Amino acid sequence: MERNSTRLDQLFEFYREDPNDAFTLYAIATEYLKIDPSKAMEYYQKLLQDHENYTGTYYHAGKLHESFGEKEKAEQIYKKGMLISQREGNRHAYSELQQAFNRLMDLDYEEDE
Structure with a gap:
């Protein structure tokens, strides 16, 4: 879990820098898929809606x-x-x-x- 949270921290830093980057949103969703599928779905929905x-x-x-x-x-x-x-x-x-x-x-x- 520590590895995922470190990766998520890094991805959220990228997200703060560019909240419209589809790849970053996709990467966040993919990380959440491993630890919190409901949270992953939130990001997939955002991608489906905005990208x-x-x-x-x-x-x-x-x-x-x-x-x-x-x-x-x-x-x-x-x-x-x-x-x-x-x-x-x-x-x-x-x-x-x-x-x-x-x-x-x-x-x-x-x-x-």
Whole structure:
């Protein structure tokens, strides 16, 4: 826990310097994911709201909603993430989101691209 809190302290210092940096918010959410998932969700929500084109958020936010038993919210996040990833030309993020969505929806086929 000490290591996480030291890392969080450093990340919050970066956040104070630039509160609009999506990567810093993402890193804070990721650190909280290990120690306080509810707090992580707060930061993922902020990213989804303020930095909708930051495609890395969608997979982790969707998975976190799944872990909370919120299937419908996870589904919405995966779908929106796929649309944005496609729009941004981020094939890797799109593929990850599509796989997560397929697992969530119990679709066990592989889609050809």
